[in-house]
Amino acid sequence: MFSTTNGNLSGLEAYILNVYTIPMWRGQGIVTALLKQIISFVRATEAKRLWLHTTEDGKRIYEKLGFVSTSKEMEMVWY
Numbered sequence: 001m002f003s004t005t006n007g008n009l010s011g012l013e014a015y016i017l018n019v020y021t022i023p024m025w026r027g028q029g030i031v032t033a034l035l036k037q038i039i040s041f042v043r044a045t046e047a048k049r050l051w052l053h054t055t056e057d058g059k060r061i062y063e064k065l066g067f068v069s070t071s072k073e074m075e076m077v078w079y
Contacts, residue, residue, distance in 0.1 A: 014042040016052040035065055043078065051075040 016038065021031055042050045051073050054062055059074070067074040 012045070012047040013049040013051065014038075014045070014047045016050065019052075019058070031061055032065070035061070039065065039076065048079055049075055049077045 019031060039050065053073050062074050067076050
């Protein structure tokens with residue numbers, strides 16, 4: 001995805017799609033560990049924005065990791 005909004009002059013972004021944990025594995029930190037690795041990987045690239053769509057149930061996990069809600073999605077932006 002390419003965008004030059006919010007000062008992202010490179011236009012490079014990353015999108016997280018379809019994160020799901022089956023109920024018996026929830027609450028064990030698996031998604032948090034995976035997301036930390038994704039964030040670290042994306043920050044090492046030229047991408048300046050990482051974004052996703054989430055359910056209300058998943059929102060708090062992303063907020064804990066630094067994602068911010070916008071009118072349509074959640075995002076993490078750095079320059």
